[in-house]
Amino acid sequence: MNKTNKSLMGTAVAVAVMYCSLTFLLTAVDLFGKTSPDDVGIQILNLATLLSGGNLVAGTDLGYLGSLSFYYDLLPTDAGTSAMLFLTIGFLLMVLGIASPASRNFKGPAEDPQEFLFTHRPLAIVKCLLIPWNSLATFWSFKKAPVIIPIAFLPFIAPFALVADLLLLAVFLLEWLVMTAKISFAFKKDRETYESHTQYAVCPKCKMNFYQPLVKCQCGLVMKYPVPNVYGVRFHTCNNGHKILSTGEGRSRSKIQSVCPYCKKEIQTREAKPIVVSMVGASGSGKTTIMLSAVDGICSKAKEKGIISEPASKGLSPAAVAARASVIPTVSGETDSEFLFMRSRELSEKELIVNDISGLEFEPDRDKSLFEEYYRYNDGIVFAIDPLAVVAVYNSQSPTKSSKATPVNVLESFYNMYTEINGYGPSVRSTVPLAVVMTKMDDPRVASAVNAEKTPEAFLAKYGQDAFVKIAGTAFENTKYFKVASLGQSQNALDPFAWILASNDDDLKQIL
């Protein structure tokens, strides 16, 4: 039982037991009649009697207890002493019920194994009212047959249990009101913060996006994302008793291990706002190299501005970025996305996710299902074009020979899949920013060919790719052309990424 539940249930139970004790005491005093009516003491007792629901022998000879004379005949003592004995047993059985494990079970269901709040578990009121009767459940679970004991003493448990229920109910309702208000206030505040800082999460493994991931406790239990709710306001407790923070304040919650609700794999989300960029282009057009150079650019820019950038996937490790001049072709079939986190004291955490899959797979005739997951969600597309390859195809005079990988063909097959997966009609323009990048600009041959024309668009048109410019402009509302060197002295691979990040996020717009 967690701390909140201890105090919620503890308060209710303490009040109930106190009043029952008073009832018990008053009954005892009355049974043995040791006070005289003139005492100041009796006045106080009378008032207490009124408040505590009365004693059990008030009125007639033995009052309520008188009707239970059957029990007293069992003992060879006078009715008053017997009544007291049975009353004591009844009282103790009620207290036993309160202290029994049945009263302290707050465990959540297997599909979401967290402790419920005392006031907000399913059937909370019923379970609360059952607390004083729980000796029945305890004896039943004990060995079934001994349940006869609390059943036999029910007439003596009942008066105490009923008084206890009355008080439990009063305290419970009060606590319910307070907790409901606290939860709804904290939930609203937490949701507002989450929606302004994070918005949603993306799985770098299966590419699905979702509002919040699942979380995994240190003990391995997987549960829903902890937010202020029926499990607690500021923290939750797993079914094994581990504390889990349930508000985004102070970033502590973001350190909990996330789990993708779709593929169930362990992922990192950190409450960072995800920005997903997909790399598109023929094999060898320079996608992986641009990505690595851009990550290098982001990291140095971030450092300048006092932002911590943390490349968190293997493909973006400092070693991989440093060795980008000798990048090995992306393994065909590699499907995990690369990701990098950025944060500072002023900046709520951001996550750049890059989908960089083998270039081969963008060429026509490929199985569409491979792409299903990739293009369900994108914040930007970087389309890489190797200018020398464009010139080479143009000069080869045999357009059929190597035409598979021309920018037009790659764009067409990409766009066909893209529209189909996202359910667009052919006339709908995508609002996702498309950065078309002329790569390898540090190569003098590339630079002279591209720079001979006024713009990258003019270069493409000159070398037989005017259809590319037309299709890109028709299909994407927001297209921009870049000339990029990802290697050499003056690298500027950050430019297309900065443009995409800035058009998605106002904070990053200020920084990049």
Ligand SMILES: Nc1nc2c(ncn2[C@@H]2O[C@H](COP(=O)(O)OP(=O)(O)O)[C@@H](O)[C@H]2O)c(=O)[nH]1
């Ligand atoms: N000189 C130069 N070479 C580049 C540049 N970008 C990529 N390359 C080279 O082009 C080849 C293919 O690059 P890669 O990034 O693997 O292309 P991908 O298949 O599209 O991922 C590699 O040998 C890279 O070193 C660049 O900006 N400048």
Ligand SMILES: [Mg+2]
């Ligand atoms: Mg590659």
Ligand SMILES: [Zn+2]
């Ligand atoms: Zn746990």
Ligand SMILES: [Zn+2]
């Ligand atoms: Zn997943």
